[in-house]
Amino acid sequence: MSATVTEPGGNPGRDPGGVPGKRPGTERVTAPGYRPGRTLPLRVEAVRQLKRRRTLVMAGVMGLLPFVLLIAFAVAGSPESRSGRVTLMDTATASGANFAATCLFVSAGFLLVIPVALFCGDTVASEASWSSLRYLLAAPVPRARLLWSKLAVALGLSAAAMVLLPLVGLVVGSMAYGWGPLHIPTGGVMPAGTAAQRLVIVVAYIFVSQLVTAALAFWLSTKTDAPLGAVGGAVGLTIVGNVLDAVTALGSWRDFLPAHWQFAWADAIQPRMEWGGMIQGSAVSVTYALVLFALAFRGFARKDVVS
Template sequence: MTALAERTEVAHGYRAGRTLPLRVELVRQLKRRRTLVMGAVLAVLPFVLVVAFAIGGEPDGPDDRVTLMDTATASGANFAATCLFVSAGFLLVIPVALFCGDTVASEASWSSLRYLLAAPVPRARMLWSKLAVALGLSLAAMVLLPLVALAVGAVAYGWGPLQIPTGGALDAGTAAQRLVIVIAYIFVSQLVTAGLAFWLSTKTDAPLGAVGGAVGLTIVGNVLDAVTALGDWRHFLPAHWQFAWADVIQPTPEWGGMIQGASVSLTYALVLFALAFRGFRRKDVVS
């Protein structure tokens, strides 16, 4: 009777919402080597670009087009914006795919997923905890790059207004506000990659397959966007709007492209996250 009473007390004290706290999951993910390596890569990139500009001279935009690359060395703010410009299309895709694609599949590859669920951690609770931490780390990666770039650029090129390639300038305070908006938009635009990686992570026991699949599908989207024969169909591709944030780096910002891009990205992301939760709820977990 005593043992039965003790088991009953444990059952009454059980709270599904207290299982796998975000703090515990965050600490686990921060200690992983891939998190540290990815953070180091993003922190080193601005130093690499400074050295490249010092060796190669003044940067030029591709194909004689006027881009942020032309004003990269004008100030620290310009250098930070340039780092976002050169990395948003691919480099920032990798941490998002890594953090979101590795999160569930890694547990399965370690054969610890079934033991985690037997803790017992409800499946939905586990997914929410892992997704929240993965998205938090993805956002941290996107914030880390421009912060380091701003500091490095200020030392290398001085602190000053953000020079707009097409003419004009934004004072330091306004430039900082616009860069915050840019980072927020890039994060929203990368939610499609996050959704792909997370959904694949619930479908496979191979973390590399989930991460690689998300990166590969993102590249396919970029390739399709380059096919001008698709016409207006490209507007339904998240990749079509990935650089819409450039309209904010203007004296008078334009919001139309960012609103359309955010709408497309959020729609795809919500569908993919819903598929991940629905499929994992019915999945026979044996790993």
């Protein structure tokens, strides 16, 4: 038994089959109780992704990095400044807060790009590579609903990876070097409570700045059946952006590169926090991300899915 849904401007009718009162193209036949918004719940998609091996491996990498840095400092000794210039790395062993900030400093440029590209680039492309994408759409799961569910879970996992790294770093650093104020490289100290709040802002900004990589990987995931191609393409283009940002001859054109603002969060760990750089960086990142997300949804809505 089927139910009919009248489209805007159409006349209500009965089940298709040449019944009087029905105009072709004015009705959409659905199953009783079918609700498009209830298909592929976020909980189901999140459980599926959490059980995958690459999620567990990435969580292990994020959790082990602070221990790797701790061993490196234990073997090589406390970092020392060079040429009289003190950096965040030089104060890594001053306190747990400094150690957590150092973990973010050494990973924000490249390491944190990996989980974002992996989680967002392996969404739709992995379903296509398993030949299960067409079965999801035939369930039926609306295409926009499928993309929204997968994108929300991918961004959630990316955010979790970014939170896990400094959180483990803060715990490990506090156990090794003690819980204390954040020693600012330019001079002065910041109370531990204030430092923890600033680190939350830093993580939030890093997440926003990585939206470009997430959107790029997600868009590529809707264009290819090869997850490695989507992930590798996003990582490769991110590296190209970093290379272009290093070309000083570009001058003010670098302001339009997301990579140019990736370390603007350093303004958050100053005695007086500056928002200018982070606001500009967020604006550039969100603008690129919205365009790429729109391209992904528009392209996938018209795509002939055969995988």
